[in-house]
Amino acid sequence: MIFFKLIVTNLRRHRIRSFISVAGIAFSVAAMLTVVTILQGAIGMFSGILSSNSEIIVFERNVSDLFFSNVPAAAVEEIAGWPMVDHADPVLFGIVSSADHPIITCFGVTAADARIRKATWLAGDRLTFAQHADDVVLGERAAEFLGARLNDHVPIGHGVFHVIGILKTANGFEDGGVFMPLSSAQSFFHKEGTSSVITIKLRNKDDAASFKSMVRATFPNLIGLEDAEFTRSYSQFRILKATAWAVGGCGLVLGGLGVANTMIMSVFTRIREIAILRVNGFSHLQIAAMIFGESAVVSLLGAVLGLVTGTCFLFALKLVPALHGYVDVTIQPVVMLIVILLALLTGIFGALYPAIYAMRIRAVEALRFE
Amino acid sequence: MNLSTAQASNQKRIVLRAEGVWKSYDDGTIAVLKGVDFEVAEGETVALCGPSGCGKSTLLHLFGGLDSLDRGRVSVNGVEVNRHRDLLRLLRHEVGFVFQLHNLIPDLTLAENCLIPTVAAGIDHHTAQARLRQLAGRTGLTHRLGHRIQKLSGGERQRTALCRALMNKPKILLADEPTGSLDEHTSGTVFELLLDIVATEGVTLVMATHDRGLAGRCDRLLEMHDGRIHEPVPA
Numbered sequence: 001m002i003f004f005k006l007i008v009t010n011l012r013r014h015r016i017r018s019f020i021s022v023a024g025i026a027f028s029v030a031a032m033l034t035v036v037t038i039l040q041g042a043i044g045m046f047s048g049i050l051s052s053n054s055e056i057i058v059f060e061r062n063v064s065d066l067f068f069s070n071v072p073a074a075a076v077e078e079i080a081g082w083p084m085v086d087h088a089d090p091v092l093f094g095i096v097s098s099a100d101h102p103i104i105t106c107f108g109v110t111a112a113d114a115r116i117r118k119a120t121w122l123a124g125d126r127l128t129f130a131q132h133a134d135d136v137v138l139g140e141r142a143a144e145f146l147g148a149r150l151n152d153h154v155p156i157g158h159g160v161f162h163v164i165g166i167l168k169t170a171n172g173f174e175d176g177g178v179f180m181p182l183s184s185a186q187s188f189f190h191k192e193g194t195s196s197v198i199t200i201k202l203r204n205k206d207d208a209a210s211f212k213s214m215v216r217a218t219f220p221n222l223i224g225l226e227d228a229e230f231t232r233s234y235s236q237f238r239i240l241k242a243t244a245w246a247v248g249g250c251g252l253v254l255g256g257l258g259v260a261n262t263m264i265m266s267v268f269t270r271i272r273e274i275a276i277l278r279v280n281g282f283s284h285l286q287i288a289a290m291i292f293g294e295s296a297v298v299s300l301l302g303a304v305l306g307l308v309t310g311t312c313f314l315f316a317l318k319l320v321p322a323l324h325g326y327v328d329v330t331i332q333p334v335v336m337l338i339v340i341l342l343a344l345l346t347g348i349f350g351a352l353y354p355a356i357y358a359m360r361i362r363a364v365e366a367l368r369f370e
Numbered sequence: 371m372n373l374s375t376a377q378a379s380n381q382k383r384i385v386l387r388a389e390g391v392w393k394s395y396d397d398g399t400i401a402v403l404k405g406v407d408f409e410v411a412e413g414e415t416v417a418l419c420g421p422s423g424c425g426k427s428t429l430l431h432l433f434g435g436l437d438s439l440d441r442g443r444v445s446v447n448g449v450e451v452n453r454h455r456d457l458l459r460l461l462r463h464e465v466g467f468v469f470q471l472h473n474l475i476p477d478l479t480l481a482e483n484c485l486i487p488t489v490a491a492g493i494d495h496h497t498a499q500a501r502l503r504q505l506a507g508r509t510g511l512t513h514r515l516g517h518r519i520q521k522l523s524g525g526e527r528q529r530t531a532l533c534r535a536l537m538n539k540p541k542i543l544l545a546d547e548p549t550g551s552l553d554e555h556t557s558g559t560v561f562e563l564l565l566d567i568v569a570t571e572g573v574t575l576v577m578a579t580h581d582r583g584l585a586g587r588c589d590r591l592l593e594m595h596d597g598r599i600h601e602p603v604p605a
Contacts, residue, residue, distance in 0.1 A: 002482050002489050009477045276473045279436065280534065281462035281490035364436040367469065 003286075006277075007293040010266050017262055018298065024258030025302020026309055029343050032248025033310030036335055038317075039244040044330075047231045048171045049107075053114030054089070054199035056208060057230055058215055061223040065236055067093050070194040075219055079198060082214065084207040089113045090195030092185045096157035096178065101145055104156065105177040108185020108195070115174060116167075123150040124165025130181035137165040139175040159188060200224070248339075252346045255302065259350030263295050267354045267361075274358050275366030284359040291355040292348060299347025303340045382411035384448075385542060385574050386433055391442035393428055398440075402428045404597035405442070412541070415568060415575040417585030420594035426578035429594075430544045433576065434467055435460050446542065462491040466535030466573075468564075470547035472527040474519045480530050481506075481515040487537045498537070505533040508567060525556040532564060536571065543568055545577040549584065557581070 011018040060069040080088040092108030111130040143166045148154045215224035314329045393403040402425040418426045431437040435457045444451045488498035506512045509529040549557035568575045
């Protein structure tokens with residue numbers, strides 16, 4: 001108890017300085033949590049597009065981005081005919097722009113696609129999809145920002161399209177996207193006869209391994225991955241995740257520098273006190289533990305405050321209409337744990353030099369220090 | 371020359387011994403101790419008198435392992451301090467320090483300050499509390515245990531420092547001008563208490579002081595100047 005009081009005594013003594021350190025860690029933690037959660041949410045949403053009513057996706061082997069993947073129509077036809085396959089939906093991804101929106105995701109799909117079949121149609125009739133080349137269906141949010149209603153004609157990219165439906169999905173990307181008939185999309189993006197991926201639903205999930213083997217054997221240029229495998233291995237996701245953690249990590253390093261500064265000041269202002277503890281039998285390790293304890297308290301308080309702040313910020317972002325559907329405020333426990341551990345590690349590293357300095361204080365000299 | 375040995379022991383065990391101790395600062399330019407020989411027997415009270423800078427405090431620091439010497443030997447309970455297997459054990463269990471400035475931690479209460487050595491030594495809470503109550507009773511501080519140091523008078527602070535020094539029942543008390551910051555009356559009271567406690571606890575006391583009046587009440591009074599202990603003054 002007294003040891004703990006020795007730890008917190010100095011924090012209470014310099015309340016403003018302590019608060020600034022806690023705030024530094026808190027902002028870093030909040031930044032990391034926000035960035036990582038938003039990106040993981042985005043990855044989850046993108047994975048959700050691919051795994052909509054399917055277990056496996058097939059795409060071109062060794063492409064860095066699915067937008068560059070070309071799966072021939074012949075492969076779609078052949079795979080759809082395999083006995084283990086319930087259905088195979090080709091999807092072509094493209095990016096288009098409109099006057100005020102530089103990036104709109106475009107999905108070229110067939111009328112049988114689960115995205116079209118299972119979405120809630122707010123306007124229009126899904127049976128009319130893919131009857132005309134210039135027909136498009138807009139996600140609810142896309143309709144909002146394009147200011148389009150049913151039967152309007154909207155300029156998208158280099159074309160003008162007839163809005164035959166508006167649908168609502170739980171997925172932010174789909175909600176902000178444009179659905180075109182596959183053949184129209186192939187023509188629009190100059191990818192005749194190809195799709196970006198095939199999403200596969202198997203009759204029996206246990207056939208996944210043999211399905212992937214068949215893809216490998218039949219189409220050496222294609223690869224089939226189960227959804228979880230894809231999420232883990234897709235290089236874009238890995239880059240995004242690494243970027244998120246790196247950005248968050250930079251924030252924590254800055255927070256750590258704040259802790260280091262606080263702890264150095266803390267040690268400098270209590271040199272005599274540390275000498276007193278040494279004279280009363282405190283070991284070097286006990287002195288170091290006191291300093292590390294102080295920084296751990298700062299880090300933990302900062303981590304808790306940061307988690308609360310970050311969560312509130314994420315909920316606030318979710319309420320912003322422009323971001324509707326793009327921010328997924330599902331904070332994974334493992335992310336929270338990692339963030340707390342990183343904050344603690346930051347605190348420990350921040351206290352490293354101050355602790356070493358404190359351990360080296362010679363009591364006899366420090367006691368002369370007025 | 372070992373001037374103090376004869377008077378020191380009277381068959382009693384020697385607990386503190388300095389042999390040819392040299393100590394200087396600033397790379398040898400300021401010589402503080404110039405071959406000090408000195409012995410203290412168990413249970414003795416010894417006063418070191420001398421002008422400021424003569425090396426009294428340095429000698430006490432050497433006995434407590436707080437400083438290192440240039441030449442010679444310093445031993446406590448027969449074990450050479452600089453080669454002491456465990457300097458922590460020396461500070462935790464064998465010697466206690468009282469300084470001129472009480473050196474208490476202002477944000478802690480009197481009780482918490484006193485308990486610091488027990489925390490360092492890992493003494494269990496109940497034993498530590500019992501010892502604290504005993505010493506607080508002896509020093510008249512029981513009613514002040516929960517008070518912060520800022521609320522205490524100078525005399526109370528120095529009595530607190532005395533309690534803290536004796537918490538782990540050391541057999542040797544090293545007191546560096548323990549009453550130097552107190553007025554004459556309080557100084558006398560604290561010193562009485564100090565002598566009373568060391569007598570009843572069987573503690574050996576070595577005290578550096580300018581106050582010859584108080585020093586004269588110790589078993590021995592040694593004069594220090596020019597880095598040496600000179601002829602003992604009859605106490």
